[in-house]
Amino acid sequence: MKKAMIYGAGISGKSVIKLLEKNKWETVLVDDKIGVSSTDAVAYLEGVDLFVKSPGIPYNDLIEKAKKKGIKVVNEIEVSYNYMKKTSKTKIIAITGTNGKTTTTSKLAGLLNASGIRSIAAGNIGTPYSEAVLEKEKYEYIVLELSSYQLENLYEFKADIAMIINLAPDHLNRYRDADEYYDTKFNVGMNQNSKDKFIINIDDLEITKRLDRINGEILKLSLEENTDICVYENNLYFRGEQITAIDNFSLKGRHNLQNMLFVVGTAKLIGIDNNVISNFLENTNSLEHRMEDFYTYKIKKNIVKFINDSKGTNLESTIKAIGAFEKPILICGGCDKNLELTPLIEKIKKSVKEIYLIGELAPKLESKLLSVNYPKEDIYTTKTLEKALITLEKKIKNMDGSKNLTVLLSPATSSFDQFKSFEERGKIFKKLVLEKFKEES
Template sequence: MKKALVFGAGISGLGAKGLLEKNGYEVMLVDDKKAMSSKDGMNTLSEVELFVKSPGVPYTELVKKAFDLKIPVIDEVELAYRYMKKKANYPKIIAVTGTNGKTTTTTKIKELIEYCGYRCEFAGNIGRSFADLVTEDKELDYIVLELSSYQLENVKEFRPDIAMVINLAPDHLDRYEKAGDYYDAKFNIGAKQEAGDYFITNMNCQESSKRLGRINADVIRVSLEGGKGCDLYPEDGWVVYKGKKIICEEKLSLKGRHNLENILFIGAVAEIIGLDEEKLREFLYNTGTLEHRMERFLEVGGTLFINDSKGTNIESSKMAIEAYHGCILICGGVDKKLDLTPLVGAIKDHVSNVYLIGELAEKLEQALIQGGYPKDRLVRSGNLENSVDLISKKIDTHENNYILLSPATASFDQFKNFEVRGKVFKELVKKYFTAGEEV
């Protein structure tokens, strides 16, 4: 029997294990907390013909040894893609990456395609693994994949029909030696595309433009600023595709510049696959916002609470902070070794008080003080509950206030993931502010 090693027993690893077992492999699952130890895994490498590394797993000695032994090391996304391609009528793949906007764009593309009457599912860095979806073997017209840089590091043959990089900003420098390595990993999404495939790029993103020479697909250019050579852009209150007005900005249900950027990518996909433009407008004028992304969830008197737990990097939180000028901010989490200067600038310009939580708290406090933010407006509250409790004792809810959770980093120091962090925040707010009305 063929043997494979899957390193990591999370959603991605378990999906890979299930798919391999369905296809006749004996699978050794390695996870130092949940399965076989790395040490024992090392002793089995001589028997292994395939090594699947989960995206969250670092490049440990076990991974390096597999490379040394010339064992093929691939990602779960690559594995799932190979088996999907063996189907007689396999679905088209729309692959989404970028620093910010991935989840909104992925979700709304999936919902739009379904709204237009096609069979579609999403997977990847959102909800379930690609491998799990392929194992299920459903009849689908499209699969929309949200992909992180980690999931794209070891792709070999992966070739989506439509790929996009929404934007690029520094992130995950606790994993990558420099930002350029992170950007390069993102651009693996289109590395195997050819003429006849489509790659949607953001002309306002300098790092994307620098890497376009690597792309052999047909390129669709979108831009919030418009300009020569752009295919899809806003102009005079409309989103325009190749000179044709297709979406009225004023009627969009998803507000804000960041959402308009996402909508350019959604619109580009709709045009590429030929979705009905009237259906596109109906959908975009009525669709709702996502949980945990600038989610206005409770109003108490004049005080509005916003859950932006999905703000897991500096650029994302900057957008939220700028949208709620004068807000009281809860911020912090894992230290991702990022330059905090842009975050400090946004906080100085827009935030009235800051409650600092998690591993990053001390470092961010020092950066804010050194950047000229008043020390008496900073509180090292440590965790979410202390923050909400302290805020409840300090503010007058009859006055106009914005209370914003936008951590600017990952949650793993205190929570399983950003979803749990967001749900806990909402529960705590409803516990300490009992007279609120849901928005």
């Protein structure tokens, strides 16, 4: 019996254990809370044929010792792919990029299902790939959102259709520099050949610099140029064919238009009817935690909108979120990813009314803002989300005059210093807002 060591008891770790055990593998779970400790696990490496590393775990001593013993280190994506391709004709659409992955993945799977093509959104979006392949006969397509972490330690994985939405610096606490992070993203197209498709955003310089890394057939997408998938005079085109007008799309904003170009381009490659595409894009809803306008509070003559953008986990996404509103009040901060903060600081100085800083990154953000002469009286370093809302509650309930304000949670970084996930952060934000700003009847 073959033996696998699974490092990490998260959702994907538990799911891949089910997949391996279904295939008669012996498994050893390493997890400092509910499994063999990472320290003790070294003694269990003897006889291990495969080491499955959860994406978020750093490359520590245990992993290095596994490599020195010649044990193949992979991730859940690789294990799942190898199982699926041996037993199924289900096709893979793989989506990565710095921003827009989740929206593109969920909406593409939704459109496929609306057209009668049995599909599931999986991977980084919530449902593990290994869980989806356990029910692979249900699906004609698995639409995978893949983070850079999930694109490490791949060998045989291959997508029928791959895409990179955009690239911006992120996760520099993991990667040597931005180039290493960008290069890792291109693993989404590994092992492709000329029969496979790779959709790229040619408006992104970092993507176009790496075209030599692509072996699949390239389809170019742009909001600026006339190319394979593009917009011209308020109409969306695919290879010269007018597909649909964009005026009635339910998801607003330039970033969402870019995401929908990827959705439509993929849909046309698969052969979905234009009327089905138009109807879906005119009626689909925005996702929770992504620029979610979830509550409006009215007090005296003042109106305060609360926006939950907890999915804003990098600088670029928060810069875009700030730009969508007129002088918002920003709640920002979380883990320190060692990123160059200057672009965000400049945007805050120019466009944010006042800022509430939370999490590990708060002191650094405060220092940077003061160094560019952002008004000290408009900086509130509350450290926690709850304290930020307590401070805001006092200020807003004592406002005079007639004002329209927007309170925007867009942290610009990940949540793991204080929360389990961006979803937990967003849900707690909404709960606190509804508790503290409940309108009196």
